[in-house]
Every structure is written in structure tokens, then in C-alpha cells.
Amino acid sequence: MDKYLAQFKHKISTKKIKTAVVGLGYVGLPLALAFAKKGVKVIGIEIDKDRLTKIRSRKSYITDISDKELCAGLDSGRFSASGTFDCLAETEVIIICVPTPLKRKFYPNITYIKEAVKSIAKKIKKGSLVILESTTYPGTTNEVILPLLEDAGLVHNRDFYLCFSPERIDPGNERYPVEKIPKIVGGISPEAASLAALVYKNIIEEVVPVTSARAAEFAKLLENTFRLVNIALIDELTMMAKKMGIAIWEVIDAAKTKPFGFMPFYPGPGVGGHCIPKDPLYLYWKARNSGFVSRFIKLASDVIAFMPEYVVGRAEEELEARGIRLSKSKVLVIGVTYKKDVLDLRQSPSLDIIEVLRQKGCAVSYHDPLVPFLKVERIDLKSVPLKKDILSGFDCVIIAADHSSLDYNLILKNSRLIFDTRRVYKGRNDLKVALL
Numbered sequence: 001m002d003k004y005l006a007q008f009k010h011k012i013s014t015k016k017i018k019t020a021v022v023g024l025g026y027v028g029l030p031l032a033l034a035f036a037k038k039g040v041k042v043i044g045i046e047i048d049k050d051r052l053t054k055i056r057s058r059k060s061y062i063t064d065i066s067d068k069e070l071c072a073g074l075d076s077g078r079f080s081a082s083g084t085f086d087c088l089a090e091t092e093v094i095i096i097c098v099p100t101p102l103k104r105k106f107y108p109n110i111t112y113i114k115e116a117v118k119s120i121a122k123k124i125k126k127g128s129l130v131i132l133e134s135t136t137y138p139g140t141t142n143e144v145i146l147p148l149l150e151d152a153g154l155v156h157n158r159d160f161y162l163c164f165s166p167e168r169i170d171p172g173n174e175r176y177p178v179e180k181i182p183k184i185v186g187g188i189s190p191e192a193a194s195l196a197a198l199v200y201k202n203i204i205e206e207v208v209p210v211t212s213a214r215a216a217e218f219a220k221l222l223e224n225t226f227r228l229v230n231i232a233l234i235d236e237l238t239m240m241a242k243k244m245g246i247a248i249w250e251v252i253d254a255a256k257t258k259p260f261g262f263m264p265f266y267p268g269p270g271v272g273g274h275c276i277p278k279d280p281l282y283l284y285w286k287a288r289n290s291g292f293v294s295r296f297i298k299l300a301s302d303v304i305a306f307m308p309e310y311v312v313g314r315a316e317e318e319l320e321a322r323g324i325r326l327s328k329s330k331v332l333v334i335g336v337t338y339k340k341d342v343l344d345l346r347q348s349p350s351l352d353i354i355e356v357l358r359q360k361g362c363a364v365s366y367h368d369p370l371v372p373f374l375k376v377e378r379i380d381l382k383s384v385p386l387k388k389d390i391l392s393g394f395d396c397v398i399i400a401a402d403h404s405s406l407d408y409n410l411i412l413k414n415s416r417l418i419f420d421t422r423r424v425y426k427g428r429n430d431l432k433v434a435l436l
């Protein structure tokens with residue numbers, strides 16, 4: 001092993017290196033603070049001025065990070081935030097955690113990755129390790145990032161080392177903080193992979209090396225495609241069971257007693273978040289460009305996209321059974337985030353439910369303890385208070401996100417009809433509670 005590499009590895013293992021984390025979102029900020037907590041100096045590079053202001057005023061904007069944890073990082077002197085890439089002159093590890101949205105359905109948008117890499121290429125300290133964490137299609141690291149750095153006159157395995165290591169944050173899951181989630185690492189070269197493995201060994205108990213960046217990119221997409229397809233499957237079986245007059249929840253509870261070869265998934269109002277509805281479409285796009293059309297991904301994506309409409313259709317059925325026309329009804333949607341206890345509206349099915357209800361002429365309101373105001377797309381609403389006289393004023397209450405802080409007894413006692421998409425009333429056979 002050449003002398004530089006040996007020295008680099010020693011500096012990483014003894015935490016003598018400085019790390020830059022590009023993008024301080026739900027992935028980058030917890031990662032940066034995890035490094036700082038373990039004694040590694042980290043500079044977070046964040047172009048969003050609002051976020052920078054919040055960090056400097058010692059306020060966290062990420063659900064999973066408390067102000068206290070943010071302040072601990074800042075006060076330790078090992079975490080700071082910057083709005084520019086100038087700090088790369090003193091860092092030797094650069095981890096990219098920027099968003100990878102869709103241009104439109106089935107079309108990746110890796111602009112944020114490209115912009116970050118172009119900025120890095122201008123300021124990188126020669127010999128640095130660059131790691132991409134953003135979820136993307138297999139081949140991005142080899143086919144996009146490597147050429148961008150080489151076009152800047154940099155030579156791999158000399159001026160930079162390049163790796164992919166997928167982020168695996170599960171928002172709202174306290175059982176698995178960053179340090180407890182095994183970390184896959186795949187390099188453009190074995191040297192790059194070995195450096196990245198050492199970087200993560202400073203903060204994560206288990207590092208899982210694979211033989212290439214492509215394998216690491218694909219592993220992440222396998223994980224999230226697995227979830228998308230299985231959630232879509234249970235959503236479809238829920239619609240099927242309803243037609244057959246069978247309660248799907250009881251079926252799931254029975255099936256999950258099987259101690260092997262089964263993993264329960266639960267029907268919901270649709271699939272939201274920044275990952276599950278989107279990441280598999282990156283794989284679909286790359287596969288199609290490689291001459292393979294994934295019917296599973298396409299079908300699963302279509303099934304989950306239909307769920308909000310299905311929910312409104314079911315609510316309409318329940319109202320009509322009580323002699324109320326949906327178009328003349330008042331409906332309260334409870335929970336507008338994409339899943340319980342996580343302040344994140346991205347791709348939230350609740351927003352689609354509100355849209356569909358409105359298109360059907362409904363008077364729609366919402367309540368969400370995490371979201372006092374809802375101003376997205378064509379929605380501009382204020383969360384109504386959860387009070388008995390307000391609840392009783394609605395023809396139907398749809399529970400779309402089952403936040404732990406909600407008073408479900410108050411809702412049950414004072415609502416006329418509850419459409420419970422999350423089975424919060426498990427085991428309470430109350431005529432006013434309808435299920436998917």
C-alpha cells in the first residue's frame with residue numbers, strides 16, 4: 001500500500017481528519033452530528049440559508065434531531081455549518097447527502113448531485129475521499145460523478161478516491177439511530193472502499209463492503225423496491241378482501257403468526273415520504289434504459305397512486321350507507337404527514353385525499369398536531385382544533401396519519417363516522433368506525 005494511503009488510513013482511524021457533509025437534511029444532519037459525537041471534526045455544507053440560520057440559532061429543523069443534540073454538536077467544537085465549499089481546502093473526506101427527486105414520474109433528477117460534485121471539483125483538497133450517500137440509480141457514481149471529477153483534471157486513486165454508501169435513515173425510528181444501522185460501502189476502487197469503511201467504522205458498529213459502487217447503489221434500491229412492492233401488494237389484497245367481505249387486518253394478524261418466510265405489511269391511505277414512492281422509479285428508469293421493463297415496479301407504483309382515490313371512494317360508500325352524499329358532506333382529515341410522528345409532507349397521501357375530496361365537492365378540513373398550517377400546491381388551510389363540538393360538526397373523519405399524540409377516545413366519542421385507514425381502533429367494534 002502506498003505511503004499516502006497508509007497515512008490517510010491512519011489519520012481516519014485516529015480521527016485526525018476533517019469531514020465535510022454536503023447537505024444537512026434528514027440524512028446529512030444526523031450523520032454529521034454522529035461523527036461529531038464520536039470525536040470527528042465535521043463541517044456541514046448547506047446552501048439553504050434558512051437551514052443555516054436555524055443551525056446558527058441552535059434550532060433543529062429535523063424531526064429526529066433535538067435542539068439539545070444539535071447544541072451538543074455545536075458546543076463540542078466538532079460540528080459547524082457553512083454555506084460555501086471553501087472549507088474543502090481543509091477537509092479530506094466529503095460525504096454527499098443531497099436530495100434525488102424525480103423530474104416527473106419514472107424520470108430521475110440528479111441535478112443536486114451534479115451541482116454538488118461540480119462545486120466539490122473546484123475546491124477539493126487533492127487526495128480526498130468522496131462518498132455519495134444520496135439514493136440514486138445503479139451507475140450514477142461510475143457514469144456521472146467519476147467523469148465530472150475527471151473532467152476537472154482530477155485523477156482517481158491519486159487526486160481523489162470515490163465511493164457509494166447508501167443512506168438508510170428511517171425517519172421517526174428511535175430504535176435504529178445512525179450508529180446502529182449497518183452501512184454498505186462500494187468503491188470505484190478497492191482503495192476507495194477500504195478508506196470509506198474506515199470512515200464509517202468511526203461511528204457505525206457494522207460496515208458491509210461490496211465489490212462495486214453499482215452493487216451498493218442497487219442494494220439500496222432493492223431495499224426500497226422491496227418495501228414499495230410489498231406495501232402495494234397488501235394495498236391490493238385489502239381492496240380484494242373488501243370485495244370478498246373479508247377483514248384484511250385479521251388476515252394479516254393471522255398470517256404474521258408464521259414464524260418464518262413472512263413479513264407483515266399493512267394497508268394505508270397510500271405511500272408517502274422521500275424514498276419509497278420515488279427510489280424504485282430510479283431503478284425502473286435505469287432498467288428500462290438497459291433494455292429491461294420492470295412490470296413489478298410500474299404496477300406497484302400505480303397501485304399506491306390509486307390508494308387516495310380508493311380511500312375517498314370507500315368514505316363515499318360509508319356516507320351513502322348513512323344517507324349522506326359525499327358532495328354535500330363535511331369531512332375532516334386527521335393527520336396530513338406521510339406517516340405517524342414524522343413532520344414531513346413529501347408525497348403525503350393525505351394531500352391527495354384532500355384534493356380528491358375537494359374535486360368531489362366536499363367541504364374539507366384537516367387536523368394535524370405537527371402541522372398548524374398547510375400551504376402546499378392548491379391547499380391553503382389551517383389545522384382545526386380537535387374539540388368535541390368541532391368533531392361532531394363533520395359527517396366523516398378520515399384518520400390518515402396515526403400520530404401518537406392524538407386523543408383517539410375524544411375522536412371516537414364525538415365523531416359521527418370515522419374512516420380509520422390506519423386501524424387505530426383495533427379490536428373496538430364500533431359501528432361508526434369503518435376500515436379500508
Ligand code: SAJ
Nearest residue numbers: 168169170171231265266267268271272273275276338339
Ligand atoms: N407504509 C404503508 N404500509 C406499511 C409500511 C409503510 O402504507 O406496511 C407507508 C407509510 O405510511 C409511509 C410510506 O409507506 O407513507 C413509507 O413508509 P416507510 O417507513 O417504509 O418509509 P420511510 O420513507 O419513512 O423510511 C424508509 C425506511 N423505512 C423502513 O425501512 C421501515 C427505509 O425504507 C429507508 O431506509 C428510508 O426510508 C430511506 O431513507 O430510504
